[in-house]
Amino acid sequence: MPPRRRPQQSAPSSVEHHLHPSQFVDAFLSYLQAECGMSLNTVKAYKNDIEQFVTWMNNSHVGSVLDVDLNALSQFLQALHERNLKPTTISRRLVAIKMFFRYLVLEGVVAESTVDLMSSPKLWQYLPTVLSPEMVDRLLDAPSWEDSFPKRDRAILTVLYATGCRASEVAGMQLRDLRLEENYCRCLGKGNKERIVNLNPVARKALDDYLHKERPQLIRRRDADDLFVTRTGRGVTRIMIWHVVKKYAKRIGCSDKISPHTLRHSFATHMLAGGAEIRALQEMLGHASIRTTQIYTQVEHSRLKSIHTKCHPRG
Structure with missing residues (x-):
């Protein structure tokens, strides 16, 4: 017994x-x-x-x-x-x-x-902030010649949106992880789990410009393994990436709530809107549980409901 x-x-x-x-x-x-x-x-x-x-x-x-x-x-x-x-x-x-x-x-x-x-509080009331595709384009185009490192900053923004990676994952990317000719990069996610993230043509071009025209100047004083580096050749941190997003979001008149995670949310929502399967999106985002990914189905439903209310003659 x-x-x-x-x-x-x-x-x-x-x-x-x-x-x-x-x-x-x-x-x-x-x-x-x-x-x-x-x-x-x-x-x-x-x-x-x-x-x-x-x-x-x-x-x-x-x-x-x-x-x-x-x-x-x-x-x-x-x-x-x-x-x-x-x-x-x-x-x-x-x-x-x-x-x-x-x-x-x-x-x-x-x-x-x-x-x-104990049951967790209901999360359906919380929907992450998502930028429209048009606003994302404006954000990615915000870095200009007036900025200190516009090519690096644009490459960071395009990689965040192209891959849906977290700021810490982008900060941790190494030069050896990048396969630009094959349109992908390796990243290390939560729990030290490695995954492959794909790059779109916009991100690839931005990375190519940064790697050939700006990064060599930043690393002239030291050898650097990090993909994204500072003016002294050291790897950027997730806080630096946070400041990069905040800087350009403010420039285009976005809410002060915009952060690197907003681009991750936008990536996921736009992928679903484009027909991506929820399981595939789970793998792209590196979510351990499908329940975490499912919140984006609610975001997309909320978006469609808003469009219906706005456009239907009896809305």
Whole structure:
């Protein structure tokens, strides 16, 4: 007969007083990076989410991981809602907590994870910002001779839109990963998963101009393996790419909410509108779950609904 599971809602014993979540955080973060293969940026995000949960537990006098039941979790989610956080932010916090408690189950700290009984907040209310194809064209054409490195900046913008890559993935691209004559490039995504991303003619021409007319000047003082480099020959960072997108979005009068991820969203939505299959799009974006990709079907449905309302004579 299997041993009885230890209930999480039992009165805390002297041993349970030592099961404060803070003592497991560092080991959990090491587990995410070493065994789950998560990137440093993802681990940092998990760290922030878990630390905020631990702070809430301290303020709410929940002293042990064994005391985290559905009632406590509901109170935590209510506290997040009261801060007017986005549904996606709340969902991410809940995912981090779920991963944390699954780790505690694996380590034998708790017998079962109550957190898995919680449902994530509905995400259908959140639709990512998407640029129209015409606005994307304006953004890609925004770099000019007045800018310090217009060819590099245009190449970055065209690669973001042509591939749907994240800013961190574009920043991490190496020169050896590029196969310009074959119209593709390798990139390293989340969890150190490598995938092939295709380049369209616009991106290929922009890259060719940058590689032959601008990059040689930027690397004259040092050897560089990075595809995109700064004025000193060092590889660009995802923050630099973020600033590049912000700069040119402002120039063409776009919302200040535009970011590198907006081009990723636009790529996915435009691909669906062009007839791409959802599974193929999942592979292009490097999504681990098809559920993440399916949000773009809602974006496309929202777009079509808007067109119907605007154009139908009885709309």
